[in-house]
Amino acid sequence: MARTxxxxxxxxxxxxxxxxxxRRHTLVVVLTFLTGCADAVGFLALGGAFSSVMTxxxxxxxxxxxxxxxxxxxTSGSAIVSFVVGxxxxxxxxxxxxxxxxxxxxxxTRALLLxxxxxxxxxxxxxxxxxxxxxxxxxxxxxxxxxxxxVQSSAIQRFGVPGLSSTYLTGTLTSLIGGVAARxxxxxxxxxxxxxxxxxxxxxxxxxxAVHLTGWAPVLLLVPLVSVIAVSARMPQEPAVEAxxxx
Numbered sequence: 449m450a451r452t453x454x455x456x457x458x459x460x461x462x463x464x465x466x467x468x469x470x471r472r473h474t475l476v477v478v479l480t481f482l483t484g485c486a487d488a489v490g491f492l493a494l495g496g497a498f499s500s501v502m503t504x505x506x507x508x509x510x511x512x513x514x515x516x517x518x519x520x521x522x523t524s525g526s527a528i529v530s531f532v533v534g535x536x537x538x539x540x541x542x543x544x545x546x547x548x549x550x551x552x553x554x555x556x557t558r559a560l561l562l563x564x565x566x567x568x569x570x571x572x573x574x575x576x577x578x579x580x581x582x583x584x585x586x587x588x589x590x591x592x593x594x595x596x597x598x599v600q601s602s603a604i605q606r607f608g609v610p611g612l613s614s615t616y617l618t619g620t621l622t623s624l625i626g627g628v629a630a631r632x633x634x635x636x637x638x639x640x641x642x643x644x645x646x647x648x649x650x651x652x653x654x655x656x657x658a659v660h661l662t663g664w665a666p667v668l669l670l671v672p673l674v675s676v677i678a679v680s681a682r683m684p685q686e687p688a689v690e691a692x693x694x695x
Contacts, residue, residue, distance in 0.1 A: 468551040468684065472607070473639055475552075475676045477646045479600060479614040482672040484650020485657075486593050489665050492658040494586045495523040499593040500601070500615040502531055523587060530591040534598020537562065541599075545608025552607075552683035559603035560677050566596040567673060571666035578663055593669075617647055 483500050490499040497520075498504050505524040512521035542559040570592040577585045601615040611623055624640040657668050 465551075471679070471683070472551050473642075475680055476604060476612065476614050477642050478672050478676050479604070480617070480643050480646040481650035481653075482669060483597060483600070483615050484647040484652075485654035485668050485672075486597055486650075488651040488654030489658045489669070490527070490590050490593050492655055493662065493665065494581075494590040494593070495583070496520065497523045497527045497590060499527065499590065500531070500597040502528055502616070503618070505531075523590065526587055526591050527594040530594040531598040531601075534563075534566070534595035534600075535602050536598075537595075538599035538602025539605070542603045542606040545606055548687040549606075549608065550683065550685045550687060552680050554685065556603045556606045557677060557680045557683075559599055559606070560673065560680070563596045563599040563603070564670070564673055564677060566592055566599065567666070567669050570596065571670065574666045575663070596669075614643075617644060620644060 486499040487501055490497060497508060505527050508520055508524035509528065512518070512524060538559045541562055542553075542555045570589060573585065573589055573592065574581075581589065597615055601613070604612060604614050611619060613620065620640050620643055624637060624644065627637050627640070654665075654668060657665050
């Protein structure tokens with residue numbers, strides 16, 4: 449009886465290096481959509497500050513001093529402090545990038561679970577205080593949202609990929625324009641375009657919900673996050689092999 453040789457030909461699968469890197473990028477795009485939603489809700493419905501754009505909040509804090517606007521100072525300053533607390537908590541849970549890390553390390557998902565817990569508190573506070581929130585409740589909600597996105601920011605840093613972020617994207621825009629000017633290949637520009645479009649789309653959807661469907665705002669923040677957690681929990685944990693040119 450002839451012996452059958454094992455099939456050792458390489459296979460391209462969704463769990464191969466390219467597939468895993470693309471999946472990670474897609475999940476980061478979804479988290480960036482969440483960021484846009486949260487920033488729009490925070491700015492339009494929670495006192496006029498941002499949940500993730502700390503550069504903008506620092507500008508608002510400076511403006512509040514020049515305009516002698518104590519309310520704006522409290523709002524923007526509270527968002528900054530809450531974001532910092534979220535970053536510290538997220539960094540403690542997610543840890544730092546290590547040699548031999550998988551494409552999506554488990555601590556990243558654990559940090560996102562922490563973010564989910566903060567947003568669940570956000571949901572309870574939001575719904576209990578409908579149909580209208582007092583200024584104090586709005587401030588608490590903004591602080592919760594900023595803390596959650598601070599956790600998310602630290603979680604993405606665990607990947608150890610320079611320039612990869614779902615919360616602070618001025619560098620992404622700068623890199624994109626620089627790449628266009630240098631006539632970089634399309635496959636290096638596409639991931640940056642996707643991230644920026646996700647942010648703007650999320651902001652548009654978040655603004656629509658904040659203005660016209662106020663009660664649904666927390667759901668808009670929870671659904672993308674739960675989806676990312678569900679998918680990332682099934683990501684393989686073998687050491688990553690970065691594919692050249694992959695996002």
